[in-house]
Amino acid sequence: MKRPWQPHDDSQKEARRARLAHIRAWRFFRASLVIAAAICVIVFLLLGGAEGLLRHEAVSGSPQPGDAAPLAKIAAQPQQRLVPDGRPVVALTFDDGPNDSITPALIKVLNERGVTATFFMLGERIEQYPDVALLAYESGHQIASHTYNHKSPLTRLGEQELAREVNDAIGAIRGVIGEDPAYMRPPFGEINRQTALTVGWPMILWTVDPRDWECQNADQIYDVVMDNIYDGAVVLMHDKYDSTLEAAQRVIDTLIEQDWRFVTIEQYYQLYGIDTLPGHVYRGQTEVMLQ
Numbered sequence: 001m002k003r004p005w006q007p008h009d010d011s012q013k014e015a016r017r018a019r020l021a022h023i024r025a026w027r028f029f030r031a032s033l034v035i036a037a038a039i040c041v042i043v044f045l046l047l048g049g050a051e052g053l054l055r056h057e058a059v060s061g062s063p064q065p066g067d068a069a070p071l072a073k074i075a076a077q078p079q080q081r082l083v084p085d086g087r088p089v090v091a092l093t094f095d096d097g098p099n100d101s102i103t104p105a106l107i108k109v110l111n112e113r114g115v116t117a118t119f120f121m122l123g124e125r126i127e128q129y130p131d132v133a134l135l136a137y138e139s140g141h142q143i144a145s146h147t148y149n150h151k152s153p154l155t156r157l158g159e160q161e162l163a164r165e166v167n168d169a170i171g172a173i174r175g176v177i178g179e180d181p182a183y184m185r186p187p188f189g190e191i192n193r194q195t196a197l198t199v200g201w202p203m204i205l206w207t208v209d210p211r212d213w214e215c216q217n218a219d220q221i222y223d224v225v226m227d228n229i230y231d232g233a234v235v236l237m238h239d240k241y242d243s244t245l246e247a248a249q250r251v252i253d254t255l256i257e258q259d260w261r262f263v264t265i266e267q268y269y270q271l272y273g274i275d276t277l278p279g280h281v282y283r284g285q286t287e288v289m290l291q
């Protein structure tokens, strides 16, 4: 039943006013919060935009020899998915480093030419030459794992030893560059299904191998690479021999003349739209079926 209207009880008036004032204050506070959040978003976007502009300038500016770090950092963190541009693609990979002679010299060769590559480094050597590993990373090259100290074959290691080879390498890389590697390369490419599952990391083999460690002859390394290279090749070399350094420089100069596109392993799989999975092994664009 509807109650007849009655005059408000004045004794409640103060309490109502207080409630109203409280509600108004709360609404004001809420509106202020929304406005403050909006301002924060705008400022954030403006800063981000400014950074984008700066980055763009850094990209379009002509890199100086030995001063490729700003350019390279951008290359290390691609903002957009790479797409084919008609040029032949090659991923140069270097194993067994870093060291304090060939690795920095090779990084210089790469940087001076604006070329990116991937270094499958050994954790133990990273701990020995952290500044060289960092130089490679800051120059825009990809740092991946080649285990802690190259124990092989991985398939014969006990569970604990295998875990150490994998985890200590990741720890060494993380300790220098602040992030985990995305890929791992088993020593000599020796891996089987069971070990791959235990490793639990995408593993990357190669498709062109000049066996530089065996011949240690710059002419021969150059010839084998150039005779076997193709669009989509993943080339294996070792940044530990003078002959490899010389051959790599000649290979790169020839490929630049022929307008090849150099990519890191991460860019390679992004370019070909392949999602590499933990515990799976890849040779170029092909997944290796393990026994």
Ligand SMILES: [Zn+2]
Pocket (backbone or CB within 6 Å): 095, 096, 146, 150, 187, 188
């Ligand atoms: Zn190796």
